[in-house]
Amino acid sequence: HLPTAELQALDAAHHMHPFTTGAELAAKGARVITRARGVWLTDSEGQEILDAMAGLWCVNVGYGRKDLAAVAARQIEELTYYNTFFQTTHVPAIALAAKLAELAPGDLNHVFFAGSGSEANDTNIRMVRHYWAMKGKPEKTVIISRKNGYHGSTMGGASLGGMAGMHAQGGLPIPGIVHIDQPHWYAEGGDMTPEDFGLARARQLEEKILELGEDKVAAFIGEPIQGAGGVIVPPATYWPEIQRICDKYQILLIADEVITGFGRTGNWFGSQTVGIRPHIMTIAKGLSSGYVPIGGSIVCDEVAEVIGSGEFNHGYTYSGHPVAAAVALANLQILQDEKIVDHVRDVAHPYLAEKWQALTDHPLVGEAQLVGLMGSVALTPDKARRTAFAEPGAVGYRCRERCFANNLVMRHVGDRMIISPPLVIRPEDIDVLIARARKSLDETYTALKA
Ligand code: PLP
Numbered sequence: 161h162l163p164t165a166e167l168q169a170l171d172a173a174h175h176m177h178p179f180t181t182g183a184e185l186a187a188k189g190a191r192v193i194t195r196a197r198g199v200w201l202t203d204s205e206g207q208e209i210l211d212a213m214a215g216l217w218c219v220n221v222g223y224g225r226k227d228l229a230a231v232a233a234r235q236i237e238e239l240t241y242y243n244t245f246f247q248t249t250h251v252p253a254i255a256l257a258a259k260l261a262e263l264a265p266g267d268l269n270h271v272f273f274a275g276s277g278s279e280a281n282d283t284n285i286r287m288v289r290h291y292w293a294m295k296g297k298p299e300k301t302v303i304i305s306r307k308n309g310y311h312g313s314t315m316g317g318a319s320l321g322g323m324a325g326m327h328a329q330g331g332l333p334i335p336g337i338v339h340i341d342q343p344h345w346y347a348e349g350g351d352m353t354p355e356d357f358g359l360a361r362a363r364q365l366e367e368k369i370l371e372l373g374e375d376k377v378a379a380f381i382g383e384p385i386q387g388a389g390g391v392i393v394p395p396a397t398y399w400p401e402i403q404r405i406c407d408k409y410q411i412l413l414i415a416d417e418v419i420t421g422f423g424r425t426g427n428w429f430g431s432q433t434v435g436i437r438p439h440i441m442t443i444a445k446g447l448s449s450g451y452v453p454i455g456g457s458i459v460c461d462e463v464a465e466v467i468g469s470g471e472f473n474h475g476y477t478y479s480g481h482p483v484a485a486a487v488a489l490a491n492l493q494i495l496q497d498e499k500i501v502d503h504v505r506d507v508a509h510p511y512l513a514e515k516w517q518a519l520t521d522h523p524l525v526g527e528a529q530l531v532g533l534m535g536s537v538a539l540t541p542d543k544a545r546r547t548a549f550a551e552p553g554a555v556g557y558r559c560r561e562r563c564f565a566n567n568l569v570m571r572h573v574g575d576r577m578i579i580s581p582p583l584v585i586r587p588e589d590i591d592v593l594i595a596r597a598r599k600s601l602d603e604t605y606t607a608l609k610a
Contacts, residue, residue, distance in 0.1 A: 161194070164189075164192055164204040165189070167192050167204060168185075168189030168190060169189070171185070171189065172185040172186055172189060172190075177190065178313070191203050192204035195224075196211070196224055197222075197223050197224040198222045198223060198224070198582070199211055199212075199214075199222060199223075199581055199582045199585050199589050200223075201223075201569070208567060209564075209567045209568065210568050210569065210593055210596065211223075211569045211582065212568060212569055212580070212581045212597075213570065213571050213580050214580055214582045214583075215450050216445070216450075217419045217424070217534075217580040218446055218450035219449050219450045219582050220422055220423055220424070220445075220449045220450075220495065220500070220582060220583045220584075221449040221491055221494050221495065221498075221500065221582070221583065222449075222582040222583075222584040223582070225451075225494070228449070228451050228487055228490055228491060228494075231486050231490040232452065232487050235252060235483045235486035235487070236483055239251075239252075239482050240482070240483070241481065241483075242482060243477065243479070244273070244479050244480040245475055245479075249480075250480075251482075252480070252482040252483075252485035252486040252489065253480030253482065253485045255485070255489050256271070256273075256480070256485040256488055256489045257270070257271040257273075257480075259489055259492055260443075260456075260458055263428055263492065264428075264429065264458045265428075265437070266437055267460050267461040268438070268440075268441060268459065268460050269459075269460070269464070270458070270459045270460075270461070270464035270468075271457070271458050272287070272456055272457045272459060272479070273454065273455070273456040273478075273479040273481075274456050274457070274476055274478075274479060275453050275455060275476055275478045275479075275481070276312070276444055276453055276454075276455045277311070277416075277418035277442055277443075278312025278313050278314040278316075278317035278318075278455075279312075279317075279455055279476055280418075280442045280443065280444060280455040280456050280457050281311045281314075281316055281317045281320055281381075281416065281442050282312075282314050282315075282316035282317060283456075284381070284440055284442060285337075287440070287457065287459070287467060287472070287474070288378045288379040288440070288463075289301050289378055290467065290472060291412070291463050291466050292378050294466045294467070294469065294470060295466060297375065299375060299376055300375060300376060300378045301336045301376065301378055302336050302337070302338060302372055302377045302378060303320065303336065303337050303377075303379045303381060304338055304339070304340060304377060304379070304381075304411075305320045305321070305322055305337060305339050305340075305380070305381050305382070306322050306339055306340055306341070306342045306343075306382055307322035307324075307339045307340070307341055308322050308323065308342045308344065308386065308389040308390075308392075309322045309323075309342065309381075309382060309383060309386060309389060309416075310323060310383070310386070310387060310388035311381065311383075311416055311442070312418075313326070315330070315332065315334055316334065318330070318332050319332045319333035319334045319337045320333075320381055322339045322389075323388075323389075338368065338372070340361075340364040341361055341364055342361070342386060342389065342392065343357070343358055343361040343362070343392070343394035343395060343398045344386075344390075344392045345357045345358070345394075345395055346392075346526070346527050346546055347538075347546070347548070354396075354397075355395055355397045356397075357395055358395025358396065358397035358401070359395075359397045359398070361394075361398060362397070362398050362399075362401035362402045363401065365405050365406075366405045366408075366409075369409050374409045377409065377411050378411070378412060379411060379414050379439075379440075380402065380405075380411050380412070380413055380414065381414040381415075381416055381442075382402070382414075382415065382416065383415075383416045383418075383419065383430070384415055384417065384420045384425070384429075384430030384431055384434045385420055385425065385430055385433075385434070385534060387420070387534065387578075387580070388573065389573065390536055390573035390576035390578060391534050391535060391536035391578045391579075391580070392536070393529045394434070399434040399435060403435075403436050403437065412439045412440065412463070413436065413438045413440075414438060414440045414441070415429070415430065415431045415438035415440070415442070416441075416442040417429050417430055417431065417442060417443050418442055418443065418444045418455070419445060419446075419534065420433070421441065421443050421445070422443075422445075422446030422447060422492070422495060423446065423504050423583050424504070424532055424533060424534055424580065424583070425504075425531045425532035425533075425534065426501065426504045426505040426508060426509075426531070427501065427532075428501060429441065433531060438460075439459070439460045439462075440457050440458065440459050440460065440463065442455070442456075442457055443455060443456050443458060444456070446583075447488050447491070448484060448487050448488040448491050449491045451487050451491065452481075452483060452484040452487045453478075453484060454481065454484035454487075454488050495583075500583050500584060501583075503583065504532045504533050505532070507533070507585060507586070507587060507590065508530065508532050508533055511587055511590060512530065512533070512535075512590050513530050515591075515594045516528050516530045516535050516537075516594075517530075519537050519594075519597065519598070520537075522598070522601050524539045524559075524601055524604065524608075525537045525538070525539060525540075525543075525601065526538045526539070526540035526543045533579075533580065533581055533583055533585065534578075534579070535578065535580075536573075536576045536577065536578045536579075537576065537577050538575065539555050539559065539575040539576070539577065539604075540575070548575065549575055552574050552575060553572070553575060555604060555608065556574055556575040556577060557572055558604050558607065558608075559572060559577055559604040560572040560577070562599075562600035562601075562603045562604050563577075563596065563597065563600040565600075566596045566599055566603075568593065568597060568600065570597060570600075577597070579593070
């Protein structure tokens with residue numbers, strides 16, 4: 161291929177990047193990733209980079225598996241494309257839906273496919289509103305979500321999300337979506353115990369339902385563990401209280417499992433880790449380990465029965481795309497056959513957990529959280545008071561840059577540094593991850609003191 165500088169110049173001239181400023185691209189160009197195997201990326205300069213983010217939290221089985229490439233090639237030859245509209249179907253979509261019904265807990269037995277997590281959440285908005293309309297309650301339309309939650313970038317997904325910066329662009333949220341506060345004890349818990357804080361934040365759901373009227377509320381949506389918001393693990397009191405409130409007021413519970421699904425938290429689904437029983441789960445990312453784009457909604461018996469009793473005027477050209485479905489099915493088989501969900505538990509606790517927790521001895525690190533293989537550390541100028549930096553996000557950005565320079569992909573969300581590596585990460589890779597993270601924290605601290 162072309163030399164790196166030429167690729168970067170073409171990229172800056174013609175390629176519009178998500179979540180990147182033009183100034184950043186013009187200043188130093190984007191790093192060009194050319195190849196990947198397991199948990200390792202290679203860039204156009206031949207540097208080997210440890211990917212502690214699994215791309216965008218998605219490459220659960222690791223990069224470069226030839227068996228998945230073979231499945232894709234075979235399926236392209238066999239049946240490249242066909243749709244699932246108007247009473248047609250095909251074997252890959254049937255097999256994948258049946259497999260998901262087998263893996264998903266409770267009576268989550270039905271799947272509506274989409275091309276991504278954002279599209280699946282758009283499906284969910286329409287599905288829960290249509291469900292209540294079919295039940296004779298068309299006024300039940302409001303969906304309650306959380307500030308700093310992330311549910312995608314489409315108009316619906318970004319509206320469900322609670323990211324102020326995203327709402328500011330494009331006139332969001334769309335009508336009928338409201339947000340309550342997030343269960344982020346470290347940043348917002350003040351003097352409360354985490355347990356009391358978790359209860360108080362969950363009870364905001366009840367307050368919001370009573371304020372709006374329970375006859376107006378269709379559903380509550382949340383990520384079992386907030387990912388893009390900064391890997392925020394809620395206090396243990398939070399989800400049981402949310403479940404109690406949803407049960408009491410008969411509000412549909414949607415668990416957005418786009419990150420937490422398919423082993424990330426040490427169970428097949430994050431809902432199992434936090435102990436909830438959703439009516440609908442949003443899935444994407446780890447469903448195919450990012451090898452092909454695919455997402456969907458796993459739906460419980462009752463909701464599926466009501467929706468299926470008429471025609472649901474909704475669907476995507478690529479709903480259940482045969483190549484994506486075949487690869488996703490093979491990916492799930494790999495997760496199962498190679499006992500990768502068990503591996504997550506084995507490698508996370510205590511091996512990674514001890515080393516991750518030990519980062520709190522660093523002068524910049526105020527807390528460390530880890531569930532399965534998703535973790536975060538909070539950077540703070542004052543550990544005792546859990547204060548924020550004067551310019552929120554600047555230190556996190558600098559730390560991410562140091563990580564990148566040290567050939568480690570870690571992301572920053574404000575001043576939280578986060579990881580979500582491929583689930584196949586080995587102990588020896590974890591040693592490299594921790595060593596590079598420490599070095600990057602040291603360099604960030606030294607620069608801050610200079
Ligand atoms: N929901 C959650 C929890 C996510 O983390 C994401 C993406 O990061 C999405 C939805 C959107 O998924 P996609 O980017 O596939 O549209």
